[in-house]
Amino acid sequence: MTESAPGGAAAAQPDDRSCASDRVPKIEARGVRKRFASKRGAVLALESIDFVADPGEFVTIVGPSGCGKSTLLYIVGGFVGATAGEVRVDGRVVTAPDPSRGIVFQEFALFPWKTVRGNIAYGPARQGIPRGQRRELVRKYIDMVKLTGFEKHYPKELSGGMRQRVALARTLIVDPDVLLMDEPFGAIDAQTRVVLQAELLQIWEQTHKTVVFVTHSVEEALFLSDRIYVLSNRPTTVRDVLRVDLPRPRDPESILSSPEYVRLHERIWDLLREGQPVDAAND
Amino acid sequence: MGLVGRIAASIGWKLYPLLAIVGVWWFLVDRGTLGNEFVMPPPGKVWDQARTMIDDGTLSDEIRTTFTRVFGAYLLAVVVGVVVGTMIGRIQVVRWITRPVVSFLFPTPKVAIYPAMTIIFGLGAASKVALGFAEALFPVLLATAAATSQVEPRMSWSALALGTSRPATLFRVIVPAALPQILTGARIGLVGSIVGVYLGEMIVGSDGLGQMMAVAYRTLNTPEMYVSIITISLAGLLLDRSFLMLRNRLLAWSEEEH
Amino acid sequence: MPPTTDDGPVTTVRDGWRHPIWLRVAPMLFGALGVAGALGAWELAPRVGWVRPTSLPPFSDVLGEVFVVLGEDEFATNLGASSQRWSLGLLLAILVGIPLGTLMGRFRIVHKLVDPLLVVGYPVPKTALILIFVLWWGADNVSRVGIIIAGCLIPIVISSYHGAMAVPERLMWSARGLGAGGLTRWIQVVLPAALPQILSGLRLAIAIAIFTLLASELLIRGDGLGAYMFTALDNGQTLRVYASSAIIATLGFLLDQLFVQGVRRGVPWLEGDV
Numbered sequence: 001m002t003e004s005a006p007g008g009a010a011a012a013q014p015d016d017r018s019c020a021s022d023r024v025p026k027i028e029a030r031g032v033r034k035r036f037a038s039k040r041g042a043v044l045a046l047e048s049i050d051f052v053a054d055p056g057e058f059v060t061i062v063g064p065s066g067c068g069k070s071t072l073l074y075i076v077g078g079f080v081g082a083t084a085g086e087v088r089v090d091g092r093v094v095t096a097p098d099p100s101r102g103i104v105f106q107e108f109a110l111f112p113w114k115t116v117r118g119n120i121a122y123g124p125a126r127q128g129i130p131r132g133q134r135r136e137l138v139r140k141y142i143d144m145v146k147l148t149g150f151e152k153h154y155p156k157e158l159s160g161g162m163r164q165r166v167a168l169a170r171t172l173i174v175d176p177d178v179l180l181m182d183e184p185f186g187a188i189d190a191q192t193r194v195v196l197q198a199e200l201l202q203i204w205e206q207t208h209k210t211v212v213f214v215t216h217s218v219e220e221a222l223f224l225s226d227r228i229y230v231l232s233n234r235p236t237t238v239r240d241v242l243r244v245d246l247p248r249p250r251d252p253e254s255i256l257s258s259p260e261y262v263r264l265h266e267r268i269w270d271l272l273r274e275g276q277p278v279d280a281a282n283d
Numbered sequence: 284m285g286l287v288g289r290i291a292a293s294i295g296w297k298l299y300p301l302l303a304i305v306g307v308w309w310f311l312v313d314r315g316t317l318g319n320e321f322v323m324p325p326p327g328k329v330w331d332q333a334r335t336m337i338d339d340g341t342l343s344d345e346i347r348t349t350f351t352r353v354f355g356a357y358l359l360a361v362v363v364g365v366v367v368g369t370m371i372g373r374i375q376v377v378r379w380i381t382r383p384v385v386s387f388l389f390p391t392p393k394v395a396i397y398p399a400m401t402i403i404f405g406l407g408a409a410s411k412v413a414l415g416f417a418e419a420l421f422p423v424l425l426a427t428a429a430a431t432s433q434v435e436p437r438m439s440w441s442a443l444a445l446g447t448s449r450p451a452t453l454f455r456v457i458v459p460a461a462l463p464q465i466l467t468g469a470r471i472g473l474v475g476s477i478v479g480v481y482l483g484e485m486i487v488g489s490d491g492l493g494q495m496m497a498v499a500y501r502t503l504n505t506p507e508m509y510v511s512i513i514t515i516s517l518a519g520l521l522l523d524r525s526f527l528m529l530r531n532r533l534l535a536w537s538e539e540e541h
Numbered sequence: 542m543p544p545t546t547d548d549g550p551v552t553t554v555r556d557g558w559r560h561p562i563w564l565r566v567a568p569m570l571f572g573a574l575g576v577a578g579a580l581g582a583w584e585l586a587p588r589v590g591w592v593r594p595t596s597l598p599p600f601s602d603v604l605g606e607v608f609v610v611l612g613e614d615e616f617a618t619n620l621g622a623s624s625q626r627w628s629l630g631l632l633l634a635i636l637v638g639i640p641l642g643t644l645m646g647r648f649r650i651v652h653k654l655v656d657p658l659l660v661v662g663y664p665v666p667k668t669a670l671i672l673i674f675v676l677w678w679g680a681d682n683v684s685r686v687g688i689i690i691a692g693c694l695i696p697i698v699i700s701s702y703h704g705a706m707a708v709p710e711r712l713m714w715s716a717r718g719l720g721a722g723g724l725t726r727w728i729q730v731v732l733p734a735a736l737p738q739i740l741s742g743l744r745l746a747i748a749i750a751i752f753t754l755l756a757s758e759l760l761i762r763g764d765g766l767g768a769y770m771f772t773a774l775d776n777g778q779t780l781r782v783y784a785s786s787a788i789i790a791t792l793g794f795l796l797d798q799l800f801v802q803g804v805r806r807g808v809p810w811l812e813g814d815v
Contacts, residue, residue: 039564079440081557097443109437113459113536126446154536167441174445304661322676379571384579387790390797392752394759395789398774398782403596478666485668486759486771493669497760500672508676512669520664 024091026210027053027076027178031085034071045071047235048085053178056208060221063231064272069214070182072231076212077101077180089178099123102176104167106183110155116142116166117151123174141169144203161192172203179204181213185220194252197223201249218268222261223252230271239271290525324506329513332506346514349480349491352408356415357476361469364420368427368465373457378428389425393417394482401487411483411491418475426468430461463537466530473526477519598780606784616769623754623765626682630689631750638694638746639739642701643731652702659695667692668756675761685757685765692753693746700742704735737811744800751793 029051036043045068053059061069074080076087078097087094089101097103111119121138129137142148145165155163164184171179185193201224204211215221221228221244228242242264246255255261309326336342370377371385397414404410438460439452447455484493492515499507559567580600587594610616645652670691674684708731716730732739758767766789773781804811 035558037559037561037564039561041561074440077440077444079443083558097440099444099446101444103441103444105437105441108435109441111438111442111456111459113462113534122442123445156536156538170441170445303657376571379568380575380578382568383572383576387794390748391790391793392748392755394752394755395770395793396786397759398770399786401774402779402782403592478668481666482668482756485672486756496669496672500676505676508673512665512673515669516665519666523664 024055025052026055026057027051027087027089027212029072029076029085029087032072032075032082032087033084034068034075034080035083044235046075046082047237049231049236049238051076051229051238053210053212055177055210057227058204058211058213058225059227059229060213060215060225061229061231062215062218062221062268062272063236064233065216067231067233068236069216069231072236073103073180073182073212073214076178077103079103099127099174100176101178101180102171102174103180103182104164104171104184106186107160107163110163110166110170112155115152115154116147116158119155119166120169120173122170127174137173141173144172145169145199159192160188161196164188164196168200168203172207177210179209179211181211183215184213186215186217193220198252200224205248218265218272221268222246222264223250223255228264228268230268239274240267242267290521290528321503321505324509329506329509332504333510333513336507336510342510342514345490345492345495346518348408349484349493349515350518352412352480352491353415353476356412356480357419357473359412360416360419360472360476361423363416364423364468364472365427365465368424369431369453369457369461371424371428372431372433372461373453378432385421385424389421393479397483397486400483406487406489411480411488411493414483415476415479418479419472422468422471422475423465424468426471427461427465430464430468431457434460463534466534470523470526470530473522474519477515477522481515595779598783602780603783603787606780607787610781610784610788619764619766619769623758623767626685626689626765627750627754630686630754631693631746633686634690634693634697634746634750635743637690638697639701642698642739643705643727643735645698645702646705646708646735647731655698659698662695667753668760671757671760680761680763685754685761688757689750689753692749696742696745696749697739700738700745701735704738704742705731707738708734736808740804740808740811744797747796747800748793751789751796755789 029049032046032049032051034044034046036045049072051061051072061072063069071080075082076089076094078087078094078101094101111122114122117138120141121134124134124137138151142151145168147162147165147169150158150162155166158166167184185196188196197220213221213224225244228244230239230242231237232239244264246258246260305326308323333342367381371381372378393414396417397410400410400413400417404413434457439456442452442456443449480491481493484491485497486493488494488497492511496508496511499505499511583597583600585599586592587597587599641651641655645655667688671684671688674687674691678684678687712730712734713726716726721729754765755767758765759771760767762768762771766785770782770785770789773785
């Protein structure tokens with residue numbers, strides 16, 4: 001696993017402990033391997049993945065469709081078990097889902113039988129927070145995702161963008177250290193996506209959570225993250241890890257012309273293209 | 284408008300074609316087109332018969348008899364159907380084990396087993412309840428199995444990541460998510476239990492609305508035949524509409540059914 | 542408190558791995574187990590005494606009787622009579638129902654005319670009409686076939702209606718643009734597009750037809766499988782009753798399977814089962 005750094009600057013190797021790193025990585029995945037079985041046969045989705053995220057970092061995983069980037073995320077979250085290898089969060093092995101690792105999916109994960117308020121209040125209710133306190137807390141998070149006034153709406157009455165706001169609030173309200181995001185803006189229209197991305201960054205900057213973000217959009221990855229993992233095709237490995245040294249706060253339009261952005265963009269696309277098999281058909 | 288008022292309005296709207304048909308019926312009889320008065324008595328005669336039966340209480344007795352059986356059969360079918368259906372939907376081994384037996388029994392006309400039921404359960408109420416149960420079971424069971432097996436796993440995962448324990452996801456996520464489809468199956472099951480009980484009473488029985496029809500036929504009391512069929516149809520309509528209203532209220536968050 | 546352990550690398554964390562070969566074999570294995578269990582229970586219960594053998598004869602006895610019955614002429618004639626009624630009733634219901642339903646789906650006028658009839662017809666249990674039909678038309682085949690038609694018509698009409706309604710307008714415009722006349726459009730666009738729904742309704746209708754047929758025969762007697770079964774019941778021939786039930790159940794299953802397989806082969810472009 002290599003890491004590219006801007007020319008000249010001393011690059012910090014994420015797994016070079018000999019550098020007296022004073023930070024224990026928040027998330028550490030080693031040798032993660034995942035094999036799926038169906039009647040038709042076995043498929044090796046993830047070959048051997050090493051992955052690290054430091055506390056408060058915004059890390060993105062990009063890769064071609066079907067490469068298993070979501071699967072990796074699910075393994076980190078504890079929803080799916082790995083065939084081999086391990087994932088540690090705060091030094092402890094992940095074996096099951098937990099509120100300290102919040103997840104936001106692309107769609108269909110809200111509880112349709114609950115209102116906006118009901119969905120967001122779900123986590124605190126499970127934590128045993130009494131009703132009065134809960135109300136206050138829910139109100140705070142509804143305001144945070146700018147859904148004030150929609151408390152009593154059902155998910156079926158909301159637009160895609162609004163639903164994702166609910167999903168975000170529902171996850172943030174239990175205050176997870178780690179935020180896992182599975183292509184959360186993939187089903188949203190382009191304009192709303194830009195708005196949501198900016199709001200996500202705002203929230204991240206205020207709360208300092210460790211974010212692992214999966215997307216197939218290179219532009220989105222470059223706009224949001226500190227580091228980007230580029231995955232290959234199946235059987236998936238990490239092709240490269242890139243540090244995004246674009247200064248924050250980032251403006252979605254002006255960064256497009258920054259030379260660093262262009263360089264990274266090209267680099268990632270090269271990596272993605274190289275990963276394509278010779279014959280056109282993908283699994 | 285109270286609840287009864289709303290049910291009445293819902294039915295009333297659908298009833299007006301019925302009134303039109305009654306009008307046509309009376310007209311045809313009057314003109315003698317549909318055979319003689321014996322075979323097709325005018326609405327007036329049928330109504331008189333009904334009034335007599337309401338007044339002396341026989342109609343309400345028979346309604347009570349039949350529908351006690353219907354509710355018994357239906358309740359049983361829903362409980363068994365939902366419980367077994369959920370097990371089939373969530374546990375793969377159960378699905379594998381039950382699949383051949385269920386697929387075989389599903390297309391069977393349950394009435395084919397009715398004579399056997401009378402042997403096992405006798406000629407009384409139990410065999411009617413058994414037939415009603417058999418007719419109602421499969422729609423509920425299949426709908427529940429399908430619905431519970433198709434719940435979006437990421438919904439359950441979200442619940443897990445918000446602090447729900449794995450067993451708790453069954454009633455916090457799976458059942459609510461599956462409810463629309465389960466209730467659709469339950470609605471079909473309701474019709475099935477009514478048909479089953481009535482048919483059972485018609486074929487061999489000593490009381491109930493179905494038996495009323497069979498006896499009236501044998502004693503050549505044609506108005507009473509019509510009273511029987513109209514009563515069971517109206518009752519079925521009432522129950523179906525009520526069920527629908529209940530469903531749409533319970534499932535305000537999902538698609539409405541008509 | 543995260544429920545994690547600290548004792549070294551964990552390799553399989555509920556990773557849900559099942560060998561592909563097992564995934565192919567297991568359904569059949571467990572399925573056979575299920576069938577064996579059901580039949581085994583049927584065999585044992587009367588023998589061991591959980592159920593009275595006079596009420597529920599053991600499976601092997603019933604199976605034996607099945608073969609006896611199948612060899613009899615009497616059974617064959619009754620089967621023939623029933624099959625004729627069933628096929629005729631179903632056929633007529635199809636010939637009337639599909640055109641009616643599809644017309645309803647494409648023309649609002651037809652829908653407005655026919656819908657009230659459906660609404661009134663729906664809550665009436667068709668089996669309740671059996672004796673009324675006999676009252677009108679006597680106890681011969683007209684009422685028997687009529688009741689089958691009455692039973693199947695509504696599901697066929699409704700499914701054809703839904704199927705025809707679901708035909709996207711764009712399909713119709715393309716056909717018109719390519720010069721297809723009215724009837725051609727109908728046969729070549731509406732019908733195929735509505736086919737999945739229609740076939741789904743048909744599958745249901747097949748089962749309903751058998752059900753209504755049997756109900757009428759059990760009620761009115763005369764000839765046919767239902768009458769045959771009822772006679773056996775009257776004569777106290779318990780074994781024969783069970784054998785007939787088993788045969789009819791199997792026939793119902795076979796017809797359903799035939800339909801599904803026939804659709805799979807005859808209409809291969811259909812996605813999924815009906």
